Each structure stands twice: as structure tokens, then as C-alpha cells.
Amino acid sequence: MKVLVTGGCGYIGSHTVCELLYANHEVVILDDFSNSKKDVLQKIETLTGQKPRFYEGKVQDKALLKEIFESQKIEAVIHFAGYKAVGESVEKPLMYYENNLESTLHLLEIMQEFSCKNFVFSSSATVYGSPKSLPIKEDFPLSTTNPYGTTKLMIEQILKDLSKSDPTWNITILRYFNPIGNEKTGLLGENPQGIPNNLMPYIVRVANGILPCLSVFGDDYGTPDGTGVRDYIHVVDLAKGHVKALEHFSGLRIYNLGTGHGYSVLDLVKTFEKVNGVKVPYKIVERRKGDIAACYADPTKAQQELGWTAEETLEDMCRDSYQYIIQEAKREKSLK
Numbered sequence: 152m153k154v155l156v157t158g159g160c161g162y163i164g165s166h167t168v169c170e171l172l173y174a175n176h177e178v179v180i181l182d183d184f185s186n187s188k189k190d191v192l193q194k195i196e197t198l199t200g201q202k203p204r205f206y207e208g209k210v211q212d213k214a215l216l217k218e219i220f221e222s223q224k225i226e227a228v229i230h231f232a233g234y235k236a237v238g239e240s241v242e243k244p245l246m247y248y249e250n251n252l253e254s255t256l257h258l259l260e261i262m263q264e265f266s267c268k269n270f271v272f273s274s275s276a277t278v279y280g281s282p283k284s285l286p287i288k289e290d291f292p293l294s295t296t297n298p299y300g301t302t303k304l305m306i307e308q309i310l311k312d313l314s315k316s317d318p319t320w321n322i323t324i325l326r327y328f329n330p331i332g333n334e335k336t337g338l339l340g341e342n343p344q345g346i347p348n349n350l351m352p353y354i355v356r357v358a359n360g361i362l363p364c365l366s367v368f369g370d371d372y373g374t375p376d377g378t379g380v381r382d383y384i385h386v387v388d389l390a391k392g393h394v395k396a397l398e399h400f401s402g403l404r405i406y407n408l409g410t411g412h413g414y415s416v417l418d419l420v421k422t423f424e425k426v427n428g429v430k431v432p433y434k435i436v437e438r439r440k441g442d443i444a445a446c447y448a449d450p451t452k453a454q455q456e457l458g459w460t461a462e463e464t465l466e467d468m469c470r471d472s473y474q475y476i477i478q479e480a481k482r483e484k485s486l487k
């Protein structure tokens with residue numbers, strides 16, 4: 152299939168592009184580099200031996216979208232492009248609504264115009280708000296606590312309405328749990344600018360001496376060790392889930408992509424220390440506003456309908472994440 156991947160230079164997008172190429176799909180990437188670097192394109196080529204057609208620009212740019220659809224005969228779209236930092240979305244809600252909603256609306260309009268009606272959307276476990284029970288199933292009630300989450304929920308609603316109005320659309324909504332790790336060579340990975348928002352990029356920086364100490368937000372939750380519990384999923388497993396979604400389009404579908412296992416912050420820290428033979432100094436600080444105690448998926452639906460199961464262990468995720476930061480530090484040093 153010929154697939155347009157928006158945000159294909161980002162963390163999950165770049166891994167998915169590689170998996171699509173390995174599975175013999177043809178890929179076209181659209182990215183504005185607002186949260187990624189140009190060298191990702193070269194890295195994708197090094198890993199896969201293929202050079203996907205690339206367009207630099209914003210998904211909101213309808214003229215550019217038209218140009219892509221006119222010249223590329225796109226059969227399906229995987230839509231990763233969007234801003235994703237929860238805290239920033241609270242400070243700059245308009246920026247988040249503009250970037251995440253306008254891009255999606257324009258993309259869907261152009262897809263409809265060109266009768267390309269196969270769409271995979273990056274949603275998030277954040278749409279479950281604070282779940283009443285665990286593990287989380289796809290039919291649980293939805294709610295959000297921040298503008299980022301609200302953009303995901305609003306787009307899900309837009310997609311449900313679109314599917315209702317025109318059932319010839321194939322729309323697969325994937326709700327990701329907590330992606331970490333990276334492909335095994337350490338070439339691609341997650342390298343946020345400044346102080347990371349997410350746990351694993353923070354841990355690797357503490358382990359590597361870039362940051363002094365990890366702050367663990369609260370140890371008084373109702374979890375086995377008191378720290379927050381999440382469903383960490385290896386990004387390569389997540390990427391493979393997108394390939395499965397493309398190969399199983401059938402009307403409107405919604406799937407959790409998680410492992411079904413919950414690990415606490417301290418589980419992650421201890422596993423990371425053990426597999427990498429390093430220390431991750433941490434201190435317990437106040438709970439962070441808006442954080443929930445525990446969140447993990449019931450991934451049964453994706454197993455049964457997509458034939459997809461996460462295979463990588465927490466040990467793999469910790470090992471791969473550390474390899475990436477070591478390799479990236481070497482690459483940056485060699486450029487100086």
C-alpha cells in the first residue's frame with residue numbers, strides 16, 4: 152500500500168516508517184520538523200536501505216496536501232503529526248487546538264476530495280481520564296483533564312461522525328499507552344529538546360549524567376510501592392501495531408495498544424539500573440497535578456482482531472533506551 156505518514160520523522164512515526172518499509176509498503180512522509188530533526192531521514196535510509204519521498208511542511212497547509220495527493224496516489228494515511236506535551240498544552244491551549252485539530256480537519260477534507268478513505272489515527276490512553284477500574288477496555292467512559300487530551304478526544308469524535316456520515320471510510324483509532332525504547336541499533340530514538348516531560352527520556356539523562364537526579368512524583372498512591380503505575384510498551388511493538396492496522400481496515404475500529412502489564416516508576420528505575428549496570432539517583436517529591444495512580448490496557452481486542460501482541464519486555468525497553476542515548480551522545484561528539 153502507498154501510505155502517507157504525517158509526523159513520520161518523529162519518535163513513533165520514524166519507527167513506524169521503518170516497519171512499513173520492512174513490510175514492503177511504500178511510504179511518503181510529511182513533517183514540519185517542529186519536534187524532530189532532519190537527520191532522521193538519513194537514519195531511516197541507513198536502517199532500511201530505502202529513501203521515502205519526503206515533503207517538508209505543515210499538515211494544515213491544504214495546498215501542500217493537494218500537491219501530495221495529486222502527485223502520489225496515496226492509498227492510506229497514518230496521522231502522527233501533532234503536539235503532545237500535556238503541560239505545554241495547559242499553557243498554550245490555542246496552539247494545541249490549532250495544530251492538532253486544524254491539521255486533522257484539513258487532512259480529512261483533502262482525503263475525501265481524493266477518495267482516499269483509509270485512515271489510522273494516533274490517539275492516547277489519556278482519553279480514558281481517571282479510569283474507574285483496571286485493566287482498561289476500549290469501551291470504558293472517556294474524559295480528559297488537559298487540552299492535549301481534549302484534542303485527541305475531539306478528533307476521535309470527528310472521526311466517529313465522519314464514519315457515520317460515510318461508512319465507506321476505514322478509520323482505525325489506536326490508543327497508545329506509554330511508548331518507550333527504540334530500534335535495536337540505537338540510531339532512531341526519542342530525543343526531546345530541553346528538560347524531558349516523560350519518564351524514560353529523563354531516566355536515561357540521569358543515568359548518563361546529563362541531569363543530576365530523577366524526581367519521582369509521589370509515593371503515596373494506592374499502588375504496590377506507592378509510585379504511579381503505567382503500561383510501558385516498546386515503540387517497535389507499537390510501530391508494528393500500525394502495520395497490522397493498515398492490513399485489517401474494516402470501517403471504524405478502536406484499539407488499545409499496550410502490553411496489559413502495569414509497572415511502577417520504581418520498577419522501571421530498578422529494571423533500568425539492573426540491565427544497564429548504572430545508577431539512577433532519585434528523590435521522592437510531591438505528586439504532580441493531574442497524574443493518575445495507575446493505568447494499563449486490556450489489549451485483548453487488538454490481539455483478537457489485528458493479530459497483534461506486544462513482544463518486547465521491560466528489560467528490552469530499558470536496554471534499548473540506554474543504548475540510544477549512548478549512541479546519540481557519541482554521534483553528537485563526533486560532529487563537534
Ligand SMILES: NC(=O)c1ccc[n+]([C@@H]2O[C@H](COP(=O)([O-])OP(=O)(O)OC[C@H]3O[C@@H](n4cnc5c(N)ncnc54)[C@H](O)[C@@H]3O)[C@@H](O)[C@H]2O)c1
Pocket residue numbers: 157158159160161162163164181182183184185186187208209210211230231232233234235250254273274275276327328329330
Ligand atoms: N509519545 C507518546 O507518549 C504518545 C502517547 C500517546 C499518543 N501519542 C501521539 O502519537 C503521535 C506521535 O507521537 P510522537 O511521540 O512520535 O511525537 P513526536 O513529537 O516525536 O512526533 C510528531 C512529529 O510530527 C511533527 N509535527 C507536529 N505537528 C505537525 C504539523 N502540524 N505538520 C507537520 N508535522 C508536524 C513533528 O515535527 C514530529 O516530527 C502524536 O500525535 C502523539 O500525540 C504519543
